[in-house]
Amino acid sequence: MRTVEWPEREAFVAHLDRLKDARGFRYDVALAEAADISHSAISNWRSGKQKPSLAAITKLASALDVSAHDLAARAGVAEGFAQASTPTxxxxxxxxxxxxxxxxxxxxxxxxxxxxxxxxxxxxxxxxRPAEGRSRRAG
Incomplete structure (x- = not known):
């Protein structure tokens, strides 16, 4: 199996699972359907075959009612995303x-x-608090 370089994968998938559970999506298929993305895309992310695209991140964020910017940053795909920055x-x-x-x-x-x-x-x-106006010595 060919995998892509994606150091954030495990953390992203774990975060996605927490969000999925909290929103009542029991299976990836249900989440994929709600986000209007293919179930195989989520499967490929889990296995490391591919990273999510910005379009998929945006759709997922909408379905999960979370920030697309945050989700993109957590996935490590924020570069090029509007208002994205390097995740801290x-x-x-x-x-x-x-x-x-x-x-x-x-x-x-x-x-x-x-x-x-x-x-x-x-x-x-x-x-x-920073000192306000330091006293000066007469010299």
Whole structure:
């Protein structure tokens, strides 16, 4: 079997499975149908025979109700994608937080965003402030 160079494959497929499960797609066939892509395309991604195209990523993102930019970045195919940038390697805790957000129901998303807002307020309130106007020594 011929495979393509795709270091992000395992992480992308695992993320796709979490999204698929959270959205109630039991099988790849159902997801492929909802995204209007071929089931064999998903099978080829899983086996490493090919990487997803930007068109397929866009359709998948729509079917899964997630950001196409994020999905393209996770797949490692963001180059050339509108508003895409090189994906940043996040700590595992933030990756998990993003996964929780993307797989949550809308009301749980709101709760999570509220909690993140409180953490952000705490961080800003406790962050050291730069010294305002250093005192000068008379010399």
């Amino acid at each position: 390697q996040l700590p595992p805790e933030l990756e998990a937080l993003l996964d929780h957000y993307q797989t949550a129901e809308p009301n749980r998303r709101a709760e999570l965003l509220s909690f993140v807002a409180r953490v952000n307020e705490w961080f800003e309130a406790t962050a050291p």
